[in-house]
């Protein structure tokens with residue numbers, strides 16, 4: 001018998017090198033798998049973010065001015081979407 005390094009429970013190790021009980025071992029495996037998939041997701045989001053930034057950066061300043069005039073909230077009954085887009089366009093201009 002051995003004491004689990006994580007929870008302190010006694011357990012019968014299948015291999016002499018095992019330091020975690022079966023329950024903690026499985027929890028750790030699951031956490032590692034989740035960590036891997038989160039890292040993967042983060043990498044995808046970073047790529048997507050970089051792609052979008054490049055695209056936004058490629059819009060010429062005069063075009064941003066035209067876009068702001070086009071989607072100005074005054075022309076769209078003050079809609080929330082027009083507000084959001086105008087705010088975002090103004091940020092891109094700075």
Ligand SMILES: [Zn+2]
Pocket residue numbers: 004005006007008009020021022023024025
């Ligand atoms: Zn344990």
